[in-house]
Structures are given as structure tokens and as C-alpha cells.
Amino acid sequence: MYRSALIGAAALILAGCEEYSVTVENxxxxxxxxxxxxxxHSKPNTLFEVGxxxxxxxxxxxxxxxxSEVVAYEKRHHVEEALSGASPLAPGASENFTIKLKHRKTRYLSVASMLVNTNDAIVAESDIDLRKLHPGQSITITLPVWDAGTEANSETQGTIPGPAAGGEGFNAARDDIDRLRIHPGVLSADEGLEDSALKYxxxxxNPGAKVTIKRVW
Structure with missing residues (x-):
């Protein structure tokens, strides 16, 4: 088995393939x-640009x-690989992914997920430089909570799709500032926002999530 592992590692190296383990925690x-x-991906700002x-x-x-449309970036927008988690990630839970860089120009990792009991908040990071890691090295970074700026943070029953409200998801109208910035947080009904579907x-x-990346090969 040890010999097989060595042969597999040698094959990855010869093929110019870099393998990384990525764990995301809520x-x-x-x-x-x-x-x-x-x-x-190979180019910066593929997923978003602050401001x-x-x-x-x-x-x-x-x-x-x-x-689904972000995952469809694969083979477009200078994206080599696009992966999706198997299901929603519960508070305190984590999920592990394996990614491989096969193309010499691919160097960045971007991560994103919605906090579903909000109007349009995402935990995300863009352009994490994987090429800075050597085999066996790892890094841990935290993901800030961003406001996508596409929907007003009304917190009402009809506008939040998560289990706290069960309301509408995407709406094509953009009724907020229309630029990505750090999320100011939610108020909730417990703080006096009478129409809010949210509780304390x-x-x-910030931060809302943690990502640990280890280069395997």
C-alpha cells in the first residue's frame, strides 16, 4: 500500500497537479x-470585487x-474547477473538499456561501493565493460577512428564504446600494425592529466562517 501511495504521489507530481484539502466551518x-x-481560477476578482x-x-x-450559476463559471471566467457543497452547512458544522490545480496559470481559490436567515448576506473570500503553500503546509483564514448590496435588509417574513422566515429568495429588483461591502449586521425583533422575522x-x-487549506501535494 505504501508503494502504491508513492507511485500515486509521483504521478501527480509528474502531471503537474497540485492537490489541496479545504475545510469550511460555519x-x-x-x-x-x-x-x-x-x-x-487564474485571474483575480473572478467572484467579486469589494465596492x-x-x-x-x-x-x-x-x-x-x-x-448553480456560480458553479457554471467552470470553463468560463478563467475558472478551472467549480465545486458545491452537498447540502446547507449548519451552525458549528464543517465540510471538507479536495481541489486539484492542473493548469499552470491557476493559482486562486474563492469561497462563498449565503447566510440564509438574511436578505443578502454572504460569507466569502476572493483570490486566496494557493501557490504560496508548499506541500505539507496549511493556512487558516476567516471569512467576513459581506452585504451583497442587492436587497434592502428589511428582515421581513416575505424576503428571507431561510428557516427563520421561509420567504422569497432571489428577486431581480435591486433596491439597496448595489455594491459589495461589509455587512452591518441584523437588528431582529428582539432589538425593536417590529417587522423583523429574526430573533436575537x-x-x-465578523467573521462568519473559517477555512483551513492544506496543500497535500
Missing amino acids: MTDAQPMSPVTLLT QPVSLALEKLAEGGDN RHRFL
Whole structure:
């Protein structure tokens, strides 16, 4: 078995393939995360650029947890691989992914997921440079909570798709500032926002998630 492992490792090296283990953990108290989305790509700002409007694909993820159009970035937008988590990620839970860089120009990892008991909040990081890691090395980074800026943070029953409200997901109308920035947080009914479908436990602080990346080969 040891010999087989060595042969497999040698084959990966000869093929120029780099393998990484990526673990994503939900650090919130009562905010399930939509299926985690991972992209490996060669150009920066593929997923988003802070202070700029988000793409329609990321808007759908941020408002309704639907990552299908972001995953469809594969083979476009300088994306080598696009992965989706198997299911929503519960508070305190984690999920592991294996990614492989086969193309010499691919160097970045971007991660995103919606906090589903919000209007349009995402935990995300763009352009993590994987090429800085050597085999056996690992890094842990925390993901801030961003406001996609596409939907007003009304917190009403009809506008939040998560289990706290069961309301609408994506809506094509953009009635907020229309640029990505750090999320100011939710207020909730417990803080006096009368129409809010949220409770105190649905509040969150930055960071909202943690990512541990280890280079295997």
C-alpha cells in the first residue's frame, strides 16, 4: 500500500497537479449557510470585487442560496474547477473538499456561501493565493460577512428564504446600494425592529466562517 501511495504521489507530481484539502466551518450561532461554493481560477476578482456591484450569478447566491450559476463559471471566467457543497452547512458544522490545480496559470481559490436567515448576506473570500503553500503546509483564514448590496435588509417574513422566515429568495429588483461591502449586521425583533422575522440568535459578528487549506501535494 505504501508503494502504491508513492507511485500515486509521483504521478501527480509528474502531471503537474497540485492537490489541496479545504475545510469550511460555519462559525455562527443560528445562521445556516447555503451549500458552500468553491472556485479555482487564474485571474483575480473572478467572484467579486469589494465596492463594486456583484454579478447576477452572485446575486442569486446572496439572495436565495442558489449557487448553480456560480458553479457554471467552470470553463468560463478563467475558472478551472467549480465545486458545491452537498447540502446547507449548519451552525458549528464543517465540510471538507479536495481541489486539484492542473493548469499552470491557476493559482486562486474563492469561497462563498449565503447566510440564509438574511436578505443578502454572504460569507466569502476572493483570490486566496494557493501557490504560496508548499506541500505539507496549511493556512487558516476567516471569512467576513459581506452585504451583497442587492436587497434592502428589511428582515421581513416575505424576503428571507431561510428557516427563520421561509420567504422569497432571489428577486431581480435591486433596491439597496448595489455594491459589495461589509455587512452591518441584523437588528431582529428582539432589538425593536417590529417587522423583523429574526430573533436575537440570528445576529452574527465578523467573521462568519473559517477555512483551513492544506496543500497535500
